[in-house]
Amino acid sequence: MTGPRLKNLVIENFRSLRGKVVIPLDAQVVLIHGTNGMGKTSVLSALELGLTGRITHLAADGDGYQRYLTTLETHGGAISLTTTLPLSEGGSTDGSLAFSDQRFTPAPLLGPHDGRFFAERCYLPQATLGRLLEIYDDQKISGASPLTLFVKELLGLDPLDALVDGLDPAFNVTRVRRIVPDYRRLEALKTSLQDQIAKGDRAITDATSAADERRTRLNQTLAEIGGYGTPPVIAGTTDLAELRATLRADHDQDRRLTDLTRQRSELRGLLERWRALPSKDASRNQAGKERADQVAVQAFAAWRSGGGAPLDRAVSAVRAVFSDVPQLDDDPEKSRAAALRRAAAEEARCDQLLTTHQAATDRLKRLNEVVQRATSRIKELNKDLSGAAEDAKSLANALAGIVPHLHGEVCPVCERDFTEQHAGPLSAHVAAKIASLTSEAGRLQALAAERAEESGRLAVAQRDLLSARDGQLSAEDVAELTVRKAQMADLARQLRNLEATAGDGSQLLADAAVARQALILARRRDELSVSMLPEIEGAIQVAVGQPASRYADIDEAFGEAMRLTDARVAEAERIAALRVVVLSELDGYIRDLAQIETRRAENARSGARVQRAEDALKAVETSRGQAKKVSEAADAVRSEIVKKVFSTSLNKVWRDLFVRLAPSEQFVPAFKLPDDPGGKVEAVLETLHRSGKASGSPGAMLSQGNLNTAALTLFLALNLSVPVRMPWLVLDDPVQSMDDVHIAQFAALLRSLSKGMNRQIIIAVHERALFDYLILELSPAFVGDSLIAVEITRNFEGDAVATPRAFGFEDDRAIAA
């Protein structure tokens, strides 16, 4: 036997295996026996842990199992596994695991890839055997049944499934939108661009028809304007800019209009001036006017020398004093009034000056009286006071100071006895003296007050006197003023009396002025009409084209000229207006054309964008097409592979194995293949009668024992169908519900696997009889064959004990061959 073998397994405190057990594995076949609960399964789990670092069928529910590996009441354990040779060059020959309730430190012998292969294809735990059976039970579920998934997984069809499923969105545009959200945007973009183009097309059509209408209008208007020889007609090829420049540059019309307008205003001006001339009556009777003028002048002169003479004298008299008074010839009344006013005013002034002088003279007189009286009084008072009466009061005070010193009748001053005088007591005398002195002082004081008062009055009077003197006139002045006042009063009276005369004079003067004015006016009109006539003639000649003399009179000629000119101006204005219209229409037309061009360019751009979007969509279609083709090809290949694998390999091997174990079973389980080659791979199980006829599902057709057999053989068939990555086959009590016949066949199959297929087989059984039987059946038959049988038991302390027995080849001489 070639290839590496599992060599040795050491287990310590692992699950139900308390203590340390050593299980030798270095044999073609290893049989492990233990009654239920002794730890057969634990041995195989330990083997799996040593190889892969995990317990696959438990790890499906998470890593929680790792915390419960330790045997109860121990402090952790270890697993150590060795192989005879590394699986591949440079590979490991031992794997280990240290664990406790808190710790899980795997150092597996196999890498993850090989580990997975071992767990799936080489090791059949009881749990998985049960799962295979479950799969049979679930086979009726439509869609991706567990069987389908299991089979796909076993066959490694995932990439093809991924291809078929992953490319599935290509078949449906909705799903394309889902996986590529921008696709929807692109579609929306295309639609909106197409809308935009359609809108642009409509706008172009509208604008074109509008432009055509405008062109028609333009041509009509141009024809109407005329004046360019043959009127220009706008066609498609017309250089519009040039036409526009021509129209704009053509000032003839403007000039004509300007000329006409000027002509008309000239005519109007002339007419105005003509009408403004004084009426013809004014120039009539020129001689009469001359005469009237003469008469009026003479009348005034007569008045001047007659009735106006006194007035002239009076005014002249006033003017002698007041030269600003107007002379009589300007306006007698005005002159008189001014002279009167001045004369009256002068009279009033003189009168007032004289009155003031009189008042001042009166006052002076009175003041002089006051001064004189005051001076005399003051003199009197001064005399009264001159007795040095000033001292009276101080003397009284001094005497009052002496009074306390009067003792008796002896004078303290002169030491004389007063009694000698016989004038009463001295003290009374002194007191009387003091009283007399005191009353004298009061009188003196009143006098002084009076004198001060009088002095004040005197001062005031003297001051007034001075000012009163200012108001006085000199005697000459008084004389002159008096004369003038009289003179003026006389003149004023005269002037008042001459009022009517002055009125006459004024009237006469006014009449003369009127006559003179009329005369002047008449003279001027003659001059004007003579100067205007040639101008009028010329203007009318220009306007009507014939001399004014053809008309009855000037007014009629004017009328005709105005009418004609107005008509021409109106026409010129109309043309000018039309030109404006044409120019603006032409601008509009040019704009229209430009707009159409712009829109066309825009549409062309949009069209290019739509093209790009469509190209992109086409590219997407191509991608989708490719994806569909790939998907379909993948689907076909998948079906093909499944069919090939199932029909040429799996079903054949499975049948071979199943028939070996259940030769009497008439129904053989098989994978049913999809009839539709393009359809989904849906692996379902069926049974085939030995005759080859398809029949019902295994669950319906097979006994429980044979179902178990079917599951076991399926596992073995898959193991045989894949390349041998590792020559190990580990089976955990696969014969639980087999009958004796099956077990006998199974033993033969195991031997075939071991010897024919070079598998190292490790199998745990719980039944003692089967164990013994298998020892017999699997005994080494040739040199080099080997078998190890291990019995798992417990000693009385509860520690697990593994008792291995090794069987070598012994020459069997029972049958002489």
Added chain:
Amino acid sequence: MSTSDRVVEILVEEGGYRALPRPFNVGSQAFDFTHALVAGARANDLVIVIELRGDTADDVVVRKVLALTRALDVLRSKRPVTAVLTSGQARSDTIQSISKVCRVLPVGAPTGPDATDAVRDWISVLLPLAQPPPVDTMLDWEAELRVAAPPAAVGALIDAVIVAAPRGKDAVEEVLANDIGRAVQAVLDQEGDRQ
């Protein structure tokens, strides 16, 4: 050709068995069955073929088998014994009795065109296993896909999805989305620049 002859033929030709002389000896004892064969290659099976004829007494057959196995036991032989019962239908208590001491294959007498196959099915447990072609060699899906893909599908996309396929459906879908998105994105980016 009788069923027993077929059995012998299949075992000899397909299983490399060697026929034993009639009768054959186990130790000093001689045993006589319709046929007796021993496995030649890497096995030590002893196969006895018993034709159940009209005159065969079941209890005699049972006894003979028990005697044989007893003799082997005495000689401490470890040869597994298989009894192939052909022709007649075996009684179930006969089979029961024999199966206590050896493997029993009640082949009977299959008829019809598939008769030989039916016989082979019965005795296949005695034949070596044929190693089937491993599935993996048939699972070069990539090559098969490239062959199966029509010319229209050949392009960058198929290469990309084949690379992505082992990473799963989402990876493939992403490749597809990228492929579609590229064309779309180019136009949208251009439009984006315009705006």
